[in-house]
Amino acid sequence: MAKDEKIQLVHPQGKNAPKISMKTYELFSAAIIQTLEQHQPMILTDIAEGVRQYIADNSFQFDGSVEWYTVSVKQHLESEGVIETTMEKGRKMHRLK
Numbered sequence: 001m002a003k004d005e006k007i008q009l010v011h012p013q014g015k016n017a018p019k020i021s022m023k024t025y026e027l028f029s030a031a032i033i034q035t036l037e038q039h040q041p042m043i044l045t046d047i048a049e050g051v052r053q054y055i056a057d058n059s060f061q062f063d064g065s066v067e068w069y070t071v072s073v074k075q076h077l078e079s080e081g082v083i084e085t086t087m088e089k090g091r092k093m094h095r096l097k
Contacts, residue, residue, distance in 0.1 A: 009075070012078045024069060032073060043092065047094060048066055
């Protein structure tokens with residue numbers, strides 16, 4: 001894989017989504033899925049905390065905004081049908097499909 005290979009993220013509502021590095025996408029995708037496999041459903045804040053813990057536990061170096069990348073990759077996974085979002089007691093909850 002080329003060092004600067006990028007993936008075009010897709011927003012579930014068709015809005016503009018960023019391009020990010022494939023390496024970053026793979027890191028966040030794995031972290032989000034693992035977090036949701038352990039505890040679901042979850043609110044986005046808890047998913048971001050799980051991603052932060054995954055990065056720390058696996059000694060990955062990441063200097064960007066964990067929250068921003070978590071939201072962007074979560075939305076992409078949602079658009080691909082990997083994650084679903086529902087409202088429970090007035091809160092957006094996320095789970096694996």
